[in-house]
Amino acid sequence: MASVRWTPVHQAWWRLAYRRVVLSSFRTVPLYREKWALAGRTEPVLVLGRYGESDGAIHVTEATRRLADLVPLAGGTEHPDPQRGACNVLAMDGGGAREVLHDPALGDLGTRRDCGAWHLDWPRVYARETKAGPAFTLLRQSSPRFVDILIDEPVGKRVVQCRSHGTPAVTR
Numbered sequence: 001m002a003s004v005r006w007t008p009v010h011q012a013w014w015r016l017a018y019r020r021v022v023l024s025s026f027r028t029v030p031l032y033r034e035k036w037a038l039a040g041r042t043e044p045v046l047v048l049g050r051y052g053e054s055d056g057a058i059h060v061t062e063a064t065r066r067l068a069d070l071v072p073l074a075g076g077t078e079h080p081d082p083q084r085g086a087c088n089v090l091a092m093d094g095g096g097a098r099e100v101l102h103d104p105a106l107g108d109l110g111t112r113r114d115c116g117a118w119h120l121d122w123p124r125v126y127a128r129e130t131k132a133g134p135a136f137t138l139l140r141q142s143s144p145r146f147v148d149i150l151i152d153e154p155v156g157k158r159v160v161q162c163r164s165h166g167t168p169a170v171t172r
């Protein structure tokens with residue numbers, strides 16, 4: 001994974017994977033159905049200026065208070081897996097001691113590399129900028145479903161493609 005070059009194909013896949021999760025969550029996950037409907041959002045695919053409150057993001061504190069409502073209608077566990085992504089993140093960047101971006105509910109989201117930016121574990125994690133900070137979405141998850149979640153870690157505000165490493169990162 002360290003040697004993967006970020007190309008327009010990756011970029012397109014990443015956005016598409018996120019849209020799929022948003023669409024599916026809008027249809028099947030109670031908390032998002034409720035939040036997005038209350039915000040007047042009828043179009044689940046993100047449209048600029050039509051995100052609803054907090055730019056459509058939910059803080060992790062609220063999400064974890066309502067884990068039962070993060071279970072898709074088809075069923076699933078309401079217990080988050082804090083080890084989620086751990087193996088993957090450690091394999092990023094060829095291993096070695098790096099700071100890991102970890103959230104107690106979402107698991108490992110990325111690592112800080114020598115450029116200083118927090119590199120996302122992009123095959124599993126999507127992030128987009130909101131006025132409240134980066135909102136994270138787990139792309140390979142079934143239940144509980146985390147979509148557009150704000151976390152407590154102060155990792156920066158901007159989601160960029162790192163100029164040194166090419167892949168998506170969060171920076172100040």
Ligand SMILES: [Zn+2]
Binds near residue numbers: 113117163164165169
């Ligand atoms: Zn970098």
